Amino acid sequence: MLRRVAFLEQELRRVESLILARDPEVREAPIHRAEPKPMPVRATEAPARIAKAPAPQPEPVQARAPEPRPSPQLSLETLIGGRLPIWIGGAALVLAGFFLVRYSIESGLLGPATRTLLAALFGLALVAGSEITRRLPATAEDPRVAQALAGAGIASLYGTLYMAAALYHLITPLAAFLLVLVVTGGALALALRHGPPTAVMALVGGFAAPLVAGFDAAGIGPLLVYLGLFTAALFGLAIHRGWAWLALAACVSGFAWINFLIAMLTARAGDLSAVGAFTMLLAIGASLALPATGAGNRWLRLAPLLAGCLQLAVLAPALDFGWLAWSFYLVLAAAALFLAWRDAVYLPGALAALILLLMLEMLAIVPPDPGFTPIAAVLATLLFAAPGHVLARRNPIWAAIALSGTSGPLLVAHLRAPDLLTAMQWGVIELAAAALTFSLAWRTRSEPEHPILVPATTLAAFLAGLGLGQFVPGDWLSVPLTLVAASLAWWARSTRARLLYELPAYPLAAALVAAALPLGALSELVLASLSGERLTYPLLPDLFELLRELAPPVALAIALLLDPAQFGRVRRPVSLVSTGLGILLLYALAKQVLAITTLPGFLDWGFLERALLTQACLAAGWWLARQGKVTTLGHALLALGLFRILWFDLFLLTPLIEPQAVGPLPLLNAAVLHLALASFWLWTLPPRWRTGAALLSLLAVLAAIRQATHGSLLTGPIGTTENGGYSAAMLGLALFWLWRGITTGARDLRIFGLALLTGVTFKVFLIDAAALDGVLRILSFLGLGLALIGIGWAYGRFVGKGAAPDAEPVT
Incomplete structure (x- = not known):
């Protein structure tokens, strides 16, 4: 300016x-000055007013200015003709x-x-x-x-x-x-x-x-x-x-010459190394010249730098990715970093240079002869990581350059040429890179919302998991990944950063992926069990394999769930998966006790083993629901236990059809105790569980009659004595429920008793009466009639007392 x-x-x-x-x-025009004229003053005016009169001003210089020449209007005629x-x-x-x-x-x-x-x-x-x-x-x-x-x-x-x-x-x-x-x-x-x-x-x-x-x-x-x-x-x-247009035109013309020479020399199989040097110098010179000319547009100032990077990326394969090609690119990248250090406008150019470098490394570092590329990767790491770490807090793009420069060349080299180093060497380098990356997160530990904290922590955890994985065999990967997850959980609790609480879920998910084989075996086991397979123990994976690959991440996930802040937005899916896998692990451990591998073993111990597993689910769910802690998990365990009773004990593998020993003792056998204990868990829970408790109580009574008439094996037809026993037992249970409902005022018990009594009545009239003759039929109906009359009298007497005078009697 x-x-x-x-x-x-x-x-x-x-x-x-x-x-x-x-x-x-104009040159000789005289300057005329007007003489001041005396102003008339009236006699009535005060002297002060006379003093305030304005002083006479001289007239301006009388000069005849030249007439301005009209500027020519730009038109097609003046353009073409003039x-x-x-x-x-x-x-x-x-x-x-x-x-x-x-x-x-x-x-x-x-x-x-x-x-x-x-x-x-x-x-x-x-x-x-x-x-x-x-x-x-x-x-x-x-x-x-x-x-x-x-x-x-x-x-x-x-x-x-x-x-x-x-x-x-x-x-x-x-x-x-x-x-x-x-x-x-x-x-x-x-x-x-x-x-x-x-x-x-x-x-x-x-x-x-x-x-x-x-x-x-x-x-x-x-x-x-x-x-x-x-x-x-x-x-x-x-x-x-100050002609920015001239600098830009020179830059465009220079790049046009570069592309012309590339086309001509490629067709003639000529050497392009000098063209690469000229490309580097042109990009650097234009990047320095444009700001000095006053160019204000940031993308215009970035254009030469980006064009130079792309041009060298095109040239690199023709130069066989040798030391000369890499030197051109590294010098241009250094210039981009220098310009970005001086002016933040060039930061996207420096980041673009790093991205292009990683792409070139991906193409060049190909075994068995990677050439100069590994050395170039080391130099690129030093070139980008050093200024990135120093200036990381100045701008988020500098932080991105620091993180990408520290890890990018290393990860590309490990991915494309793993044989360059031994596993131990890769591990040491990656752990060092993880420590360097974590230092960025450590510097922002007192600022939970700092934009560097989460990406730096994430990348450090990834590098640490990758590095630790190099020191263990493939089937032990879940152990270092679990350590990384535990470290992330500790770091989240230390910084109280809201977004960090979610991170432990991802190494745990990676540990589950690493445990794909035992997880696949457990999935096969579950499907076979649901389809009616009696011998599931042989389908279990090796116990040591389960404890080594699956137990660490599952145990850590369940432990971290005790902290309500852990896992953040993904807490619900983590809790579902970890709880399900934890139950499967406990199931696999429990199956080791009896280890049923033959059909005779299943006949002797199959029902008992299944009952114990179901009772474990019900007991754990009952305890969690009663404690009021993790009630969702408690209800899920209760639902699982009830599902097992319904699907396996009553339908798929019911001992009424599939021979399974329940025990020779009346009442004190597996079938009766199993159903009675299940009903007990539900009776002691809130009223919404009482319907299931009543049904399980009824099933326990029926199981007692069945076992008393058949012994340890419950298979076989229903005899007359057993049929009568069912009616008598259900009548007694109905009378008990009615009595408890009347004395305690529990309406649901009265309804259960009335419903069961109605069912017994229909059974006696429709089934039992058809099987009885003579005195037995008479006694059966006599007893049923007297019982129903007594129930009606007692129900109306004791239940109706509390009703309002205008209330209808209960029938």
Whole structure:
């Protein structure tokens, strides 16, 4: 801005001098000053008011300003008729000079020295013509003519130097370099004098010169030196004048040359190493030049850096990922980090450079001959991790660079070339990387909501689990993963960071994945058991395998569930999975006691083993429900126990059909005790469980009658005595429920008793009476009638006392 203001002030002084020089009336106009007129004062006015009268002001200078010239309006006519011909003419002059030289070469008219001298004189003549036209009265008013000639002259001089040094070797490289500096200085001076059009012509001519003379006539090296010096000159001019457009145009032209050379050299199987060096220097130079020109758009400033990274990524395979290719990329990455350190605008460019580096490493580090890539991975780790860790708290992108730079090259190398190091070596390196990554989380431990805390902790846990896994066999992976989960739980409790509580679930899930084989065996066991398999013990996986692979993560998960904050958003699925797996583990342990492997063993011990497992579920669920702690788990265990009774004991493997010994003692046998104890658990729970308790009590009474008539094995038909026993037992149970319901005022017991009594009545009339004759039938109906009359009398007498006078009697 200061340079621009100074330039405008200089132009203003020049215009004023021109006005004074051309219009003598303005220069000689006298300055007339008006005489102050006395103001009349009335006699009544106070002296103070007279003192306040304003002082007379002199009249302004009477000068006739020149009439402003109307600015020309830009239209298609003025563009085609006035502007384009001059610019195209300048370009045509440049091309005329080059084609003249080329014609002289092809026809053999002139020697190399003469041709070069004539080309230099032609360029100097154009520059001199620009100065002459700038001063001539006929062309001074239109600066475009001088601009076009100056630009054409500069382009011609650049081309002449290229021919003299690269084509004909008339001058040494040092002399050529010095002359390029001289021409560049002249170009800068002319661009400062004539403005942007001259710079445009110099840009076009300078980049087009090698094409006209033959781009590979002197080899790729001298051509790239020429392009580099010319681009640097343009960058310098753009910085001096604040022309961001010129720096951007030079950058685009440079990358266009790079792609042209890649296409041409690839077709000819040429060496692209020099092109890679030029790409690196162009990207760095453009990234430094654009901010210095005043370019404010962040994506515009990032564009050269990103383009250079992509260009080198394209070039790397052609360079066989050797040390030269990697050096280009690492230098460009270092420049990106340096620019990002100076200005946060370049941070996305540094992160993009790291991502591209990881992609190149993924392609290059291929066994058995990874070449220079492992060393490049180490250098890249140091290059990105060091500044990333130092500046991590400055910006989240620096933290991302620190984390990715520390772990990315290492993980890619381990994934693509695991044979580079031994398992122990990989483990040591990964544990060191985990410690370095965790240091970022440790630095933010007092800020639970800091954005670095969670990603740094997550990556450190991943690296630690991977590193510890290298020291144990594959079937022991659940142990280090469980240790990582326990460490994460401790770290979450220490920092009180809400998002950290969720993290222990993921290494535990990974431990379950590592225990896929025993989990698969347990799943097969469950499916076989649900389908009616009697011998499930042989389907169990090895006990030591279960304890080694499945027990650690499951035990830790259940222990962490005691803390209500652990697992965060995934607490419910973790609790379901861990509880289910815990029950399966206990089931597998319980099956080890009897170890039933034969059908005779199942006949002797199958029902007892199943009853004990069911009672364990019911007892645990009853205790948890009564304690009021983890009631959801308690209800789930109670539901599981009831399901086992319904599915296995009453339907799939019922001892009424499948022979299973329940014990020879009346009442004190497995069948009766199993059902009676199950009903006891439910009777002592809240009233909503009493329906199930009543049904289980009824089943226990029926099981007692069945066992008393059949013995240890409950299979066989129902006899007359057994049938009568069922009726008598159910009648007694109904009378007991009615009595308890009346004396305690428990309405549900009265309903249970009435419902069972109704069922007994129907059974006697429809089933029992058909099987009895004579006195037995008479006694049966007599006893049933007296019992029903007594029940009705007692029910109406004792239950109706508490009813309202207008209440209907209970029938």
